[in-house]
Amino acid sequence: MPSRIFVTGSGFISGLGNNVQENLTSLLNLRSGIGPIRHIDTVLKDELAVSEVAMTNDELMRYAGLNDQSAYSRNAMLGIIAASEAFSHAHLHLHKGLRTGLISGTTVGGMDECEKYYQDFLTNDSKNRFIDIYDCADSTEKIADHLGLRGFITTISTACSSAANSIQFASRMMNAGKLDCAVAGGTEALTKFHLNGFNALKILDKKPCRPFDASRNGINLGEGAAYLVLETEEANQRTGNPVICELVGYGNACEAFHQTASSPDGTGAYLAMKKALDMSGESPDSIDYINAHGTGTDNNDLSEGRAIERLFTGKIPYVSSTKPFTGHMTSAAGSAEAIISILGLQKGIIWPNMNFSTPMPELKFSVAAKMIRDLDINLVMSNSFGFGGNNSSLIFKKYGIH
Amino acid sequence: MTAKNTIYINGLGNVSPQKTADNNRFLDEVSRVESNRLACFEPNYRDFISPDILRRMGRLIKMGIASSRICLEDAGCRMPDAIITGTGLGCMEDTEKFLATLIRNKEELLTPTSFIQSTHNTVSAQIALLLKCHNYNFTYVHRGWSFESALIDSMIQLKNGRSVTVLAGGMDELTNGSFEISRRLGLWRRKPVDTFGLFSHPAKGSIAGEGSAFFLLSSVPSHQPYAILDNILTFSLSNHNKLLPSALSSFLERSGTTIGEIDLVVCGMNGDTSSARHDKELTGLFLNSGIAAWKHLSGEYMTSSSFGLWLASMIMKHQVVPEAAVVRSMGDRPIRTILMYNHYLNLNHSFILIRKP
Numbered sequence: 224m225p226s227r228i229f230v231t232g233s234g235f236i237s238g239l240g241n242n243v244q245e246n247l248t249s250l251l252n253l254r255s256g257i258g259p260i261r262h263i264d265t266v267l268k269d270e271l272a273v274s275e276v277a278m279t280n281d282e283l284m285r286y287a288g289l290n291d292q293s294a295y296s297r298n299a300m301l302g303i304i305a306a307s308e309a310f311s312h313a314h315l316h317l318h319k320g321l322r323t324g325l326i327s328g329t330t331v332g333g334m335d336e337c338e339k340y341y342q343d344f345l346t347n348d349s350k351n352r353f354i355d356i357y358d359c360a361d362s363t364e365k366i367a368d369h370l371g372l373r374g375f376i377t378t379i380s381t382a383c384s385s386a387a388n389s390i391q392f393a394s395r396m397m398n399a400g401k402l403d404c405a406v407a408g409g410t411e412a413l414t415k416f417h418l419n420g421f422n423a424l425k426i427l428d429k430k431p432c433r434p435f436d437a438s439r440n441g442i443n444l445g446e447g448a449a450y451l452v453l454e455t456e457e458a459n460q461r462t463g464n465p466v467i468c469e470l471v472g473y474g475n476a477c478e479a480f481h482q483t484a485s486s487p488d489g490t491g492a493y494l495a496m497k498k499a500l501d502m503s504g505e506s507p508d509s510i511d512y513i514n515a516h517g518t519g520t521d522n523n524d525l526s527e528g529r530a531i532e533r534l535f536t537g538k539i540p541y542v543s544s545t546k547p548f549t550g551h552m553t554s555a556a557g558s559a560e561a562i563i564s565i566l567g568l569q570k571g572i573i574w575p576n577m578n579f580s581t582p583m584p585e586l587k588f589s590v591a592a593k594m595i596r597d598l599d600i601n602l603v604m605s606n607s608f609g610f611g612g613n614n615s616s617l618i619f620k621k622y623g624i625h
Numbered sequence: 626m627t628a629k630n631t632i633y634i635n636g637l638g639n640v641s642p643q644k645t646a647d648n649n650r651f652l653d654e655v656s657r658v659e660s661n662r663l664a665c666f667e668p669n670y671r672d673f674i675s676p677d678i679l680r681r682m683g684r685l686i687k688m689g690i691a692s693s694r695i696c697l698e699d700a701g702c703r704m705p706d707a708i709i710t711g712t713g714l715g716c717m718e719d720t721e722k723f724l725a726t727l728i729r730n731k732e733e734l735l736t737p738t739s740f741i742q743s744t745h746n747t748v749s750a751q752i753a754l755l756l757k758c759h760n761y762n763f764t765y766v767h768r769g770w771s772f773e774s775a776l777i778d779s780m781i782q783l784k785n786g787r788s789v790t791v792l793a794g795g796m797d798e799l800t801n802g803s804f805e806i807s808r809r810l811g812l813w814r815r816k817p818v819d820t821f822g823l824f825s826h827p828a829k830g831s832i833a834g835e836g837s838a839f840f841l842l843s844s845v846p847s848h849q850p851y852a853i854l855d856n857i858l859t860f861s862l863s864n865h866n867k868l869l870p871s872a873l874s875s876f877l878e879r880s881g882t883t884i885g886e887i888d889l890v891v892c893g894m895n896g897d898t899s900s901a902r903h904d905k906e907l908t909g910l911f912l913n914s915g916i917a918a919w920k921h922l923s924g925e926y927m928t929s930s931s932f933g934l935w936l937a938s939m940i941m942k943h944q945v946v947p948e949a950a951v952v953r954s955m956g957d958r959p960i961r962t963i964l965m966y967n968h969y970l971n972l973n974h975s976f977i978l979i980r981k982p
Contacts, residue, residue, distance in 0.1 A: 225785075266732045329766075330744055341724055344806045354806055358714055359745065359766040373861060377774040378767040380715070380745040388763060392778060399781045416724060419732055420740030477708070477753040477762035482741050494759055610741065611750025613762055 445550020769969020834924015
């Protein structure tokens, strides 16, 4: 019999704020993090809108209390800040006897420093200390060191579903009896590398993104990090942590359609959501809200919208994409949006799909354009889809509901 | 879903610096070179991939697809229930290509192909795409634990009954750029060396390598499985002494075995004096077991343990340690239990235990 998996902590840094409370305040005040590029030195500076974390690298270092003699990528610093918040939230530093794992998702790794020093790496030894931090595992190792975690740690990279998959894998490790609790999520700093990659794919919108709108024209990228603390029911009895909610279902499927595009009928999205729903044992009608992947590209929103229509044949839940707030946080999107969904679950709020005005003619349903308050919300679903058709869906349930 | 306890290795596919792509051969002709880097013997990719797709595909993707196809065919599996890969650095060739163009062109006139292929999950996604496999698909990217994480996930998938067959693999490619950059960090021998003298002439640095090895793991044995994948552990050691022996004994105890029952230790020694300490400590605990090694055959890379598991599985099936892999002979002892030990740069340690089916 698998153990119940409880969420008992969260940490979140994004363009909306440096911790969960600041993110929540921005969401409640309909304040988007999207604006002009301030930190990255790129020729696209005046062309693109992004959601950057407000602090510079020096400020992040001071904020996180780090020693600047060591090499830290922006990715690692964002990860350390969000994971530390989650870790402290669940008072895990007090519970030494628990087998606590760290599972983190990222794709750009230390590319932010590598792209500055690549020529130096190849021709001289002046920047060698930044070589070691290029790979994806570096940020995870730095977070583990910072939190004093010496047990199981690993890194997942499935592009934009990395953080959602970290949460799934953490849960499976706990159910397999290999961990008592876990810090799971993802981190991704903006880099010239992926800003230019998405730009070359011609899927970035210069204006604020408009997911599920007939006039949608692409993505605004964002950056940040978000982590959940997950505990088994047994571990929770030992920590005594208040349960925020329960992770009751997750699904992972591969679209196997195209390396970057989604299929027109949304097979991968449908399968991921269906698997999550089947695992939760809940009926489609009982899902109250879907935090959609909703990137704002022509392709994703049509594909995901059709998959939602296919799975939810009766009542379609409230649907919104919160990417107009945070931007597309790529490898951190899954855990960031899980936290946003959970905040909605706790507060009885359906987050609005900002910048929405005209429904897509291809879809029968329309997204939630305005914030809805004072609802009784029991079950929320959060979708994350990545390059390679790596699609994932998570379902969280209010604690104590049967 | 019913819990399954035994996991079989039903098929293998290995593209490496040795002629391993043909499963009917087992290191009968070994490549011994004077070099500080090893490159794969690559099969004719047209045997596995249609020419129109092949043209644009990065090298690691080609290596991954070829080795996974060999593996699926070997196991007689057409559609795995899950595809789980581990890669330390992913598609380096495409990453470097996009990065170099970005710098050279000052962010102008970029084409997306190499960016699309640069993400670490490209290999497992392309395998799924060519198979039209919509099932579970995951990629782990944690240095010397990338392949091990993929195996841990695979074992969970099989044991909880969610999958009956899992295609699991580890892969990394060596490019000129990544070789040069890691050479600056002192990872490799400064001058070309006789690869077969790697252990008898230890010095600073190892030899760089690459490869892609896949395993078809299943809760149902094929008519002649290679081995039983019994247990796996990833762990780290602080500088404190005696931690390795205690990690070993608790791993063996949890696996229901003892030092005396280990017939062969397949050890990831790499000839680098700065990382020999743990290998010596570990092999020193096994007085009566045989010892075999693989990094003089594959070179060192973050997922070289996938070559190590290939070697261990082939040894189990053929009940012979090829001469090229012998560090200490085990005489005529039958091979029932093999312990694999590896670590990457003294940081990411792992044990893998396999048994005779």
